[in-house]
Amino acid sequence: MTTLDDNQEQLRSNIELIGRESIDDLEAVLSVVGHYDVEGYHRVPDNCPAEFTWDYEKGAKPQLDKLYEKAKKAQWNGQTDLDWSIEVDQEQVVIANAEANPAQMQWDEAALAGTALEKWDEKRFIEFGIQNQNWLLSQFMHGEQGALLCTAKIVETVPWIDAKYYAATQVMDEARHVEVFSKYLDEKLSGHYPMNAHLGLLLDDIVADPRWDMTYLGMQIMVEGLALAAFGFIHMMTTEPLLKKLLRYVMADEARHVAFGVLSLQEYYKELNAAELRERQEFAFEAAIRMKDRMAMQEVWERMEVPTADVLKIMQAAPERDDFQILLFSKIVPNLKKLGLLDAADGWLRTKFTEMGAIAFEHLTDSTEDEDAFADGSPADRQVA
Ligand SMILES: [Fe+2]
Ligand SMILES: [Fe+2]
Numbered sequence: 500m501t502t503l504d505d506n507q508e509q510l511r512s513n514i515e516l517i518g519r520e521s522i523d524d525l526e527a528v529l530s531v532v533g534h535y536d537v538e539g540y541h542r543v544p545d546n547c548p549a550e551f552t553w554d555y556e557k558g559a560k561p562q563l564d565k566l567y568e569k570a571k572k573a574q575w576n577g578q579t580d581l582d583w584s585i586e587v588d589q590e591q592v593v594i595a596n597a598e599a600n601p602a603q604m605q606w607d608e609a610a611l612a613g614t615a616l617e618k619w620d621e622k623r624f625i626e627f628g629i630q631n632q633n634w635l636l637s638q639f640m641h642g643e644q645g646a647l648l649c650t651a652k653i654v655e656t657v658p659w660i661d662a663k664y665y666a667a668t669q670v671m672d673e674a675r676h677v678e679v680f681s682k683y684l685d686e687k688l689s690g691h692y693p694m695n696a697h698l699g700l701l702l703d704d705i706v707a708d709p710r711w712d713m714t715y716l717g718m719q720i721m722v723e724g725l726a727l728a729a730f731g732f733i734h735m736m737t738t739e740p741l742l743k744k745l746l747r748y749v750m751a752d753e754a755r756h757v758a759f760g761v762l763s764l765q766e767y768y769k770e771l772n773a774a775e776l777r778e779r780q781e782f783a784f785e786a787a788i789r790m791k792d793r794m795a796m797q798e799v800w801e802r803m804e805v806p807t808a809d810v811l812k813i814m815q816a817a818p819e820r821d822d823f824q825i826l827l828f829s830k831i832v833p834n835l836k837k838l839g840l841l842d843a844a845d846g847w848l849r850t851k852f853t854e855m856g857a858i859a860f861e862h863l864t865d866s867t868e869d870e871d872a873f874a875d876g877s878p879a880d881r882q883v884a
């Protein structure tokens with residue numbers, strides 16, 4: 500991220516922000532594929548000034564204090580609250596999920612004509628479904644590690660004691676999320692994928708930015724907002740009972756995490772000047788595009804040895820899949836509106852979300868009204884289904 504000069508009136512162009520003119524340039528999207536770092540780890544300088552506060556007055560921010568008290572009662576244990584004895588037959592899950600969700604998971608033959616998939620037999624399609632599961636759960640796991648690092652950073656950087664307390668509970672939540680996704684991948688699925696390249700670029704940007712509110716905006720509002728919607732869809736569509744319950748537990752925590760983001764930022768953003776708000780708008784737009792790009796699943800296509808030209812053909816012939824992906828922005832858009840970011844700078848961000856086809860979500864309720872966020876007791880105690 501570069502810093503906008505206060506005098507600069509213009510917002511940056513798509514090329515400057517995301518490296519391409521059209522947000523729908525799929526060829527550019529598919530050309531970036533994630534790989535494991537050979538050293539087995541990935542380091543990002545986080546440039547953050549850790550901040551002590553001497554104002555220990557608990558409850559000075561009443562809404563954050565309330566969220567903290569709820570979070571303490573909402574802890575669950577991934578080892579004991581989930582039934583890990585459930586056996587998962589990935590092939591059967593692929594078949595059952597496709598039968599239960601024909602609109603999202605079955606292929607339209609016309610879309611496959613003239614591509615490598617035209618010659619695939621049933622076994623190969625099932626293999627593709629299995630790779631999809633491995634990829635998706637891997638991305639959930641990597642994203643959760645991003646959240647773990649970001650919330651640890653928020654504990655250090657946010658200036659208010661109520662927010663430090665709350666963020667500390669979220670660090671524990673995210674550790675549990677990484678743990679359960681990793682355990683599910685290792686014990687129930689059949690392979691890992693590296694971090695998707697687009698998601699990786701976004702997480703690097705979020706971690707590297709020294710300003711505490713940018714960690715919130717990138718992680719709590721954008722990444723977690725999208726994750727909450729994605730978990731909701733998979734929870735609704737999957738026929739696999741262990742994953743269903745696991746996701747339900749994670750979603751109960753994520754609702755609180757996104758609410759934490761909105762509650763913290765809405766006050767702070769009222770103090771920012773126009774140039775500072777523009778910078779936040781650009782950051783939100785860049786993050787939205789990175790997350791949209793990730794859904795092209797380039798690592799799966801590569802593993803299945805489908806040429807890029809064929810992937811382009813398939814995606815262009817099935818625009819309803821794109822519509823489905825846009826639904827994943829349903830939590831993000833109302834929250835950005837609540838924060839004033841849709842309308843700042845003559846509605847620049849509103850124009851961008853209109854271009855993406857996601858602006859209609861602005862009328863949905865924002866995450867400060869999510870029941871899960873303020874629920875009393877852990878998902879295990881509440882017996883959520
Ligand atoms: Fe999480
Ligand atoms: Fe989270």
